[in-house]
Amino acid sequence: METKKTKLRFNIFDVAIIALVLAALAAALLLRDRAAGAETARSTRPIRYTVELAKVPENMAEQMKPGSAVYRSTDSAYLGKVVDARCVPHVENEFSSAAGGFVRFEYAESYDVYLTVEGEGYSTARDIVVEGASPKICGEMYVKGKGYARMGYVCAIDPMDAPIVANTEVGTGSLEATYVIRLEDMREMLLDCVHVGDRLYESVTKSLLGEVVEVWTEPYGETHPMADGTGRFCEKPDVYNLYIRLKGRAVEKDDGYYLDGGTELKVGAAVIAISQYVDRTGVFYALESIDRVN
Secondary structure (H helix, E strand, O other), X not given: OOOOOOOOOOOHHHHXXXXXXXXXXXXXXXXXXXXXXXXXXXXXXXXXXXEEXXXXXXXXXXXXXXXXXXXXXXXXXXXXXXXXXXXXXXXXXXXXXXXXXEEEEEEEEEEEEEEEEEEEEEEOOOOEEEOOEOOOEOOEEEEEEOOEEXXXXXXXXXXOOOOOOOOOOOOOOOEEEEEEEEEEEEEHHHOOOOOOOOEEEEOOOOOEEEEEEEEEEEEEEEEEEOOOOOEEEEEEEEEEEEEXXXXXXXXXXXXXXXXXXXXXXXXXXXXXXXXXXXXXXXXXXEEEEEEEOO
């Protein structure tokens, strides 16, 4: 019995579908190759950042030695080399009723260690990346080395003039909001964390908050009850409130104004603001204007 051979036939629709699939595959391969090439060509430079480890016992501080490797304690990822480990007595400002203000107290056998880490890094539009980590002033950093592990906070990045990737994000809302965020209880070493022209984002959603147009400081203080039954406002030495004025796109809804990305602009509400340099919880301090974008 003779077996008949079936010929494979294509119509014009089959040809069109095959052409589209091949074109999509070629485009994907091209994008992959370009991305790989950009990653390979990305230039790095030595970048240092300093982690403040507070109230460290003396025997632990002795383990933090320049020249040693430092790792992230949560996953053992390499962070860089220790280039400096400065140790100073731990001091706090505490309110004294007898003195009628804040008094500096030095804690016995407790030290603040300023651990400076250096690694190869680069900048993106939103982050400074050092050995895969993204250090931000005020942000948590879990570090470990031989003989120690500790959680601290980044307090400095060097150089602060690292090349900034152009970032022209402005948002998509039909309104332009001018408002102020206040970062409270900021020590002097932390103040150089926000600059005019920076773009701030909301930490959780990564949505754009706006562009920084002005930055200023005022002394930080607290009101405490006195022996005579009155309250007295007392400034805390070397501590400030940092005010950040921003412009951002917003939309109006029945229940309020929402910045681009869905963050509600609500005076008094907390907001975690991040940029290339900073990661800090603040509050929406003032809503100054809402204007329609032409």
